[in-house]
Amino acid sequence: MMRATRLHGPQDLRHDSVPAAGEPSPATVRLRIDAVGVCGSDLHLYETGSIGGRVADEPFILGHEFAGTIDAVGADPRTADGQTLSIGQRVAVDPAVPCGQCECCREGNPNLCPHHHFFGVPPDAGALREFAVVPARNCWVLPDATSAAVGALLEPLGVAMHATDLAKLRIGQSVAIFGAGPIGLLILSLARRSGADPICVFEPVPERRAKARELGATHAWDVPTDATDAAVLQPLREATAGRGVDVAIEAADAHRSVDLSFGAARPGGRAVLVGIPADDRTHFSHAVPRRKGLTVRFARRMKHTYPRALALAQDPDFAAMLEGLITHRFPLAETAAAYDLVHRQADGVIKAIIE
Incomplete structure (x- = not known):
C-alpha cells in the first residue's frame, strides 16, 4: 500500500491508503513523486467533480503537473529524445499520453489526439500519491540545478509556450493578457522575452497584479465586477491611442x-x-470579433514544447522567475488545505506545490 490524496466528491479531498503502484512494464518507469503543482483545471474537478465532460464518479487522484525520482525501470525505458533512463534520475513528466497512430498524431498534433490518456483527468489517476508508473517516453531528465518544483512547472510553461506560439507574437507587437494566474504570468514572461510592447494585464486580485508588474507588464489593471466592459477597457484604449492590441490572450477561464x-x-x-x-x-458577443475580422484560436494543452520549456528553465534568471511564482508549499497529507487555499485565492497565493 501507499499514501495518496483522493477526491471523493466536490471539495472533498481525503488523504488515505491505496494499492501500491506496482512494477513497471518494459517501456515504463516507476517514480517517487517529488512535486505536484495545483492547476486551475484541477480546481474544476475539485469544485464540481468534472471537467470537459470527464467525471470523477469514484474516489480519484488528481494532479497532472509533476516531477519525481525514478526508483524502478522496465526493460526498455527510453525517452522521446532517445535517452535510456536509470534508477535515481530526476525527471519531469508530460502528463499527456497520445496514441501515436491517429490522424492528429501523424500530422504532428498529439495535443489533439482523441484517443489520448492524461494523468489527473478521469479515468487516469494523477500524481497526488507517493509513487506512479509512467511511460518512459513522457519523461524529461532534469539537470541537477533544476528543482523538482520547477520540474513540475514545466507543464504549465509548455502550455504558455503553445498559447504564445498560436498568438504568433512578433517583436514590438502589443499584447493584452486577461488573467494573471500562473498561466497568464508565464505567458507574460514569454511575451516580454519575445519583445512585446506594451504588455497590458487585466487581473482582479491585487497580489497578482503586483506580480505582473514585477515580471514586466507595462500596465496591470483591475477588472471591477460593477464596471461595464467599456469602462474596464478604457485604460487600454488610452494606452494604445484607441487602436487596441495586436494580440489578446484570455487565460482567466471566466466568461466575461x-x-x-x-x-x-x-x-x-x-x-x-x-x-x-x-x-x-x-x-x-458575435458582432465584435466578426466586425473586427479577428483570428481566434483555442489553445489545447501543449504541442512539442517540452524540450523548449526544459531548455528555458535552465536559464538561471528564468528559473528564478519560476521559483518566484511558487508562493505556498504543502506536504501530501495537507493537499486538502492547499486546494482550499487556491480555491479561495487566499493569502496571496499564486502557485501552490505539493511536496
Missing part, C-alpha cells in the same frame, strides 16, 4: 474575459483562448 479579449484586440488582430470555463460553456 472572452468578450474583454475580443474588445481589446485591434481590427484584424488575433485572440487566443486558453482558459477553461467551469461549466464548459463560453458566451460572447
Whole structure:
C-alpha cells in the first residue's frame, strides 16, 4: 500500500491508503513523486467533480503537473529524445499520453489526439500519491540545478509556450493578457522575452497584479465586477491611442474575459483562448470579433514544447522567475488545505506545490 490524496466528491479531498503502484512494464518507469503543482483545471474537478465532460464518479487522484525520482525501470525505458533512463534520475513528466497512430498524431498534433490518456483527468489517476508508473517516453531528465518544483512547472510553461506560439507574437507587437494566474504570468514572461510592447494585464486580485508588474507588464489593471466592459477597457484604449492590441490572450477561464479579449484586440488582430470555463460553456458577443475580422484560436494543452520549456528553465534568471511564482508549499497529507487555499485565492497565493 501507499499514501495518496483522493477526491471523493466536490471539495472533498481525503488523504488515505491505496494499492501500491506496482512494477513497471518494459517501456515504463516507476517514480517517487517529488512535486505536484495545483492547476486551475484541477480546481474544476475539485469544485464540481468534472471537467470537459470527464467525471470523477469514484474516489480519484488528481494532479497532472509533476516531477519525481525514478526508483524502478522496465526493460526498455527510453525517452522521446532517445535517452535510456536509470534508477535515481530526476525527471519531469508530460502528463499527456497520445496514441501515436491517429490522424492528429501523424500530422504532428498529439495535443489533439482523441484517443489520448492524461494523468489527473478521469479515468487516469494523477500524481497526488507517493509513487506512479509512467511511460518512459513522457519523461524529461532534469539537470541537477533544476528543482523538482520547477520540474513540475514545466507543464504549465509548455502550455504558455503553445498559447504564445498560436498568438504568433512578433517583436514590438502589443499584447493584452486577461488573467494573471500562473498561466497568464508565464505567458507574460514569454511575451516580454519575445519583445512585446506594451504588455497590458487585466487581473482582479491585487497580489497578482503586483506580480505582473514585477515580471514586466507595462500596465496591470483591475477588472471591477460593477464596471461595464467599456469602462474596464478604457485604460487600454488610452494606452494604445484607441487602436487596441495586436494580440489578446484570455487565460482567466471566466466568461466575461472572452468578450474583454475580443474588445481589446485591434481590427484584424488575433485572440487566443486558453482558459477553461467551469461549466464548459463560453458566451460572447458575435458582432465584435466578426466586425473586427479577428483570428481566434483555442489553445489545447501543449504541442512539442517540452524540450523548449526544459531548455528555458535552465536559464538561471528564468528559473528564478519560476521559483518566484511558487508562493505556498504543502506536504501530501495537507493537499486538502492547499486546494482550499487556491480555491479561495487566499493569502496571496499564486502557485501552490505539493511536496
